[in-house]
Amino acid sequence: MKKIIGTVVFCLLVAAAAAGVSAISKHAPQIASTYPLPGSVNVPGVRIQIAFSQPVDPAAMVLDVSARRSDGSKTDIAGAVEVNEQRTAAIFRSYRPLPEGDIQVRSSLHGKTAHDWTFSVVEKAPLDQGRGGPILLVLGEDAPFGPYLSEILRAEGFTNFLTIGGSSLQSSVLAQHRLVITAGIVPAASASALENWVDGGGHLIAIRPAAELADLAGLRTTGAPISEGELAVDTEQPPGRGLVADIRFHGPAGRYTAEAGTRTLATLSSHTDKSPMPALTLRSVGNAGGAVAAFTFDLPQSVVLTRQGNPQWAGEERDGLAPIRPNDLFYGRSATDPQPDFVDISRVHIPQADEQMRLLTNLIEHLQRDGAPIPRFWYFPKRHKAVLVMAADDHGTERGTRDSFERMLALDDRNCDVSKWECARATSWLYADSGLTAHAAKDYAAAGFDLGSHASTYCQNWSRASLDLAFANDILRFRAAYPDVPVQEASRLHCIVWSDYTSQAKIGRDWGIRFDMNYYYWPKAWVNGRTGFMTGSGIPMRFSSEKGELINVYQQETHLVDEIFDDDRAAVEGLIQRALGPEQFFGAFGTHYDFHNEFDKFLMELARKYDVPMVSARQMLDWMDGRSRTDVLNQQWDGERLSFTIAGDPRTHGMLTAMLPSSTERGRLQALTHNGAPVPIETAVVKGVEYVLFPGMDGTYSASYGNRIADNLAPDVRPEQATP
Numbered sequence: 001m002k003k004i005i006g007t008v009v010f011c012l013l014v015a016a017a018a019a020g021v022s023a024i025s026k027h028a029p030q031i032a033s034t035y036p037l038p039g040s041v042n043v044p045g046v047r048i049q050i051a052f053s054q055p056v057d058p059a060a061m062v063l064d065v066s067a068r069r070s071d072g073s074k075t076d077i078a079g080a081v082e083v084n085e086q087r088t089a090a091i092f093r094s095y096r097p098l099p100e101g102d103i104q105v106r107s108s109l110h111g112k113t114a115h116d117w118t119f120s121v122v123e124k125a126p127l128d129q130g131r132g133g134p135i136l137l138v139l140g141e142d143a144p145f146g147p148y149l150s151e152i153l154r155a156e157g158f159t160n161f162l163t164i165g166g167s168s169l170q171s172s173v174l175a176q177h178r179l180v181i182t183a184g185i186v187p188a189a190s191a192s193a194l195e196n197w198v199d200g201g202g203h204l205i206a207i208r209p210a211a212e213l214a215d216l217a218g219l220r221t222t223g224a225p226i227s228e229g230e231l232a233v234d235t236e237q238p239p240g241r242g243l244v245a246d247i248r249f250h251g252p253a254g255r256y257t258a259e260a261g262t263r264t265l266a267t268l269s270s271h272t273d274k275s276p277m278p279a280l281t282l283r284s285v286g287n288a289g290g291a292v293a294a295f296t297f298d299l300p301q302s303v304v305l306t307r308q309g310n311p312q313w314a315g316e317e318r319d320g321l322a323p324i325r326p327n328d329l330f331y332g333r334s335a336t337d338p339q340p341d342f343v344d345i346s347r348v349h350i351p352q353a354d355e356q357m358r359l360l361t362n363l364i365e366h367l368q369r370d371g372a373p374i375p376r377f378w379y380f381p382k383r384h385k386a387v388l389v390m391a392a393d394d395h396g397t398e399r400g401t402r403d404s405f406e407r408m409l410a411l412d413d414r415n416c417d418v419s420k421w422e423c424a425r426a427t428s429w430l431y432a433d434s435g436l437t438a439h440a441a442k443d444y445a446a447a448g449f450d451l452g453s454h455a456s457t458y459c460q461n462w463s464r465a466s467l468d469l470a471f472a473n474d475i476l477r478f479r480a481a482y483p484d485v486p487v488q489e490a491s492r493l494h495c496i497v498w499s500d501y502t503s504q505a506k507i508g509r510d511w512g513i514r515f516d517m518n519y520y521y522w523p524k525a526w527v528n529g530r531t532g533f534m535t536g537s538g539i540p541m542r543f544s545s546e547k548g549e550l551i552n553v554y555q556q557e558t559h560l561v562d563e564i565f566d567d568d569r570a571a572v573e574g575l576i577q578r579a580l581g582p583e584q585f586f587g588a589f590g591t592h593y594d595f596h597n598e599f600d601k602f603l604m605e606l607a608r609k610y611d612v613p614m615v616s617a618r619q620m621l622d623w624m625d626g627r628s629r630t631d632v633l634n635q636q637w638d639g640e641r642l643s644f645t646i647a648g649d650p651r652t653h654g655m656l657t658a659m660l661p662s663s664t665e666r667g668r669l670q671a672l673t674h675n676g677a678p679v680p681i682e683t684a685v686v687k688g689v690e691y692v693l694f695p696g697m698d699g700t701y702s703a704s705y706g707n708r709i710a711d712n713l714a715p716d717v718r719p720e721q722a723t724p
Contacts, residue, residue, distance in 0.1 A: 029053050030052065030054075031114065032051040033049075033480050034048075034049065034105075034117055035048065035512070036048070036119040036487065036512070037487055041122060047091060047472075048091070048105055049089060049091045049472065050063070051476050051480060052089065054088065056109060057110075060109050061090065061107065061109050065094070065105050065106075070101065075099065077098065077103070078096075079095050084472070084473065092105075099121065101121060102119075104116070105117055127550040131159065131631055132162050133158075134178040134372065134635055135161035135179050137161050137163045137164070137181050138181065139166065140166035141186075143184025143207065143208070145183075145251075147163075148301070148304055148548065148550065150163060151541050151544075152299075152300060154627075154628040155379075156361045156376065158374065159377065159629075166186035167186075167190065169186060169190035169194065170190075171196065174197040174202065178202075178368065179202075179203045179368060181204075181205045183207040185210050198290040199286035200290065201286070205295070205364070205367070206295070207295050207300070208252075208296060209294050214256070218259040218262030219256040219259070219278065222256060224255065225253060225255060227252050227270070228271060229268050229271055230269050231246070232246055232279075233245050233246075233265070234266060238362060239265065239689075240265060240359065240688070241688035241689075242584075242686075242689065243688060247355050247356065248306070248347075249306075250301070250305035250342075251305055252298055253270075253297035256277065256278050258278045261284070262282070262283040263282045264281050265282055266278075266279040267279050268296070271340075277296070278296055280359070281296070289371070291367055299356060301548075303353045304544045304548075308519075308543065308555070309342055313328060316334070316337075318331045321523055322459075323457075323497045324461050324497065324498060325518075325522075326496065326520060327521070330343045343535075345526065345530065349532040351536055351537050354536065354537050361376075361689075368664075369664055370664065372637030373637075373642055373664060373705075377627055377656055377659065379586055380613075380623070381613070381653075381656075381657075382421070382657065385584070386576050386580060386586065386588075388591055388607050388615070389591060390424075390426035391428075391517055392600065393494065393592065394429065394595065396433055397435060397595050398434075399435055400428075400595030401434065402435070404593075405428070407601060408423075408614070411424045411604060418448035419653045420654070421613040421655070423448060424607070424614040425450070425619060427450040427490060427617040429451075429454035429492055430452075430478070430482075431453075432478050436451075438483065441482045442485060445486060448616075450616035450619070452478065452485075453474045454474070454492070455470050455474040456474060456493070456494035457470045457494070461497060462504075464503050467503065471510075475511055488511075490513065490515035490616075490618060491517070491518075492558070496520040504518065505543040505553040509552060514552060514554060515540070515553070515554045515620065516543070516555055518558075521559055524563065527564050531575035533559065534557060537557065537587075540556045540621075554621060557590050560589055561592045566598075566599045566602075572603075573606060575587075577610075584687055623652065627656065629651075630647065630648045630652060631645075631646070632644050632645070633646075633647055640666055640706060641705070642660075642702070643703075644700070645699065645700045645701070646696050646698055648697070657693055658693070658694055661689065661690070662691055663705070666707075668707075669681060669703055669704070671703070672692065672703050673701065674701055675699040679701075
């Protein structure tokens with residue numbers, strides 16, 4: 001195709017027979033819906049869809065698609081169009097991702113304009129790129145999962161870091177940063193620059209170091225790498241204090257021995273070789289306070305695999321319960337290929353991916369104890385440790401969604417603020433023929449509820465083409481039935497079908513889905529009454545492909561499934577208690593109910609009992625995006641005083657909690673000011689590290705550290721007892 005303006009080549013899913021075309025009504029068809037909606041911004045993917053009120057003649061329809069950039073230039077967009085079987089919708093698929101700018105779509109029938117609309121695509125920076133700041137992330141060669149370190153930093157509240165390639169590492173860049181994390185092999189010149197920087201007092205964390213960096217870390221290779229095994233953390237000293245001692249890791253790990261002067265902070269062993277080997281080490285370098293820490297296993301890959309399951313099992317029906325679902329990526333006891341479960345079901349109550357990430361976080365804080373503290377943000381709004389992401393699948397019920405939403409509205413305090421998570425809200429994914437009226441849907445959306453299509457492959461395993469068609473058909477039908485609700489951004493497929501490793505995340509992204517709740521904790525016989533973390537995590541984080549490519553879709557596990565726990569409510573309460581209690585297994589806990597029981601009512605009662613916010617998938621997505629887009633700017637450290645500015649993203653709605661270590665080697669934090677006004681110092685121990693926590697409002701802060709006893713501690717707060 002040369003261009004789209006004035007002409008379109010149609011790839012018909014079903015050929016339009018002459019008899020079918022002649023049967024089309026002579027009345028002018030009306031526009032039923034479009035995707036994206038007019039005026040939409042930050043549109044993903046390559047899809048444009050227009051739906052009509054009645055069948056149209058494909059031969060008489062023309063779509064013109066063009067992009068207009070900020071400089072006024074115009075570009076025709078090449079692509080193809082598919083028409084659905086009923087000839088009531090056309091889907092334009094550009095051959096390349098839609099370019100930055102205003103996208104104009106013009107449709108005509110029989111030479112007459114049918115509909116024109118415009119939406120916008122904003123510039124999309126690579127997902128592994130940080131926003132600048134004190135942490136330097138260096139991605140070398142032979143580390144395909146290195147980019148996932150950026151997602152780990154964001155999840156742990158370190159929103160400001162700079163990402164560069166190994167070949168771009170120079171002394172001038174190092175001089176601007178306080179801490180460096182490397183993944184993979186860096187060139188010899190870069191390794192030499194790092195060595196000099198560490199000798200001058202820099203702090204380096206190396207993931208699976210090789211060659212010069214392994215020497216700098218005081219490690220010596222002793223054999224071939226291993227894969228899979230157990231991670232044993234020394235919890236008697238930092239950075240392991242406060243963490244779980246024994247967890248499982250996935251992916252490759254190097255065989256090293258630690259040389260004299262290198263401390264071992266954690267060990268690992270394989271399933272076949274129980275001899276402990278260094279997993280995390282720390283070595284002092286030079287006389288200026290330099291230090292090198294080294295992870296001998298691939299931390300980011302281990303986190304990805306722990307969260308997403310075994311890619312070697314992708315596409316396999318392992319639990320004997322068709323169709324293929326995400327739990328098949330973790331289920332070991334296949335009748336045809338019995339293996340150990342990929343998640344240790346006896347330790348499923350432990351968020352093992354999160355514990356690995358917090359080992360990195362504690363290490364960062366430990367290394368920086370003799371340098372500038374690095375501010376970070378708490379996981380959820382207002383210091384909440386647990387959140388219920390309330391999500392229903394409405395399979396065509398007459399009143400299920402309405403009754404559940406009304407129960408929530410009845411819980412609202414007068415004048416509660418939805419944007420600040422003060423009102424109970426939820427998501428409902430509906431069939432287009434559910435009993436909820438379009439008018440009611442509009443009113444519920446205006447009240448802060450989230451509605452979308454419960455797309456379906458009719459419980460059949462999908463191909464990429466059939467899944468794409470399912471999204472197209474069901475989103476089209478939903479938009480036609482409920483035209484006045486916001487465009488859907490979250491999804492859970494009917495029957496939770498998941499036929500390969502990440503295609504669903506990618507295809508969903510093309511249809512605007514950025515929050516996926518398909519990782520569904522079941523079946524009942526396997527779960528056996530245990531609440532916990534199939535994915536090892538309570539934190540929504542972006543997917544990664546099996547090759548390490550970041551996908552701009554958040555994976556949110558559905559932890560609490562009514563089919564499993566409706567008759568075992570003590571187990572559900574235990575999950576909340578472990579998040580709020582000394583275990584500190586924090587989490588945004590995804591839920592499922594489909595109105596064949598009162599599980600949603602029980603969850604509401606539990607949330608009220610423990611003061612746990614109930615939010616929709618859309619609210620959780622907005623929070624994650626907003627938190628990660630909040631900046632900590634102008635960080636300056638003079639050895640005793642740290643100054644910085646917080647610039648919050650509007651989607652955080654003033655609910656951020658900022659965190660600073662309560663002490664450095666210079667002493668405890670003595671005074672904290674915001675725009676010159678004193679801020680009370682309240683401490684809390686989080687996973688073994690004591691922090692000062694304070695509202696992360698926009699403005700300029702100054703934190704002074706010293707040996708004088710702090711005189712502005714919050715009353716009755718003891719570090720060993722305080723909680724976030």
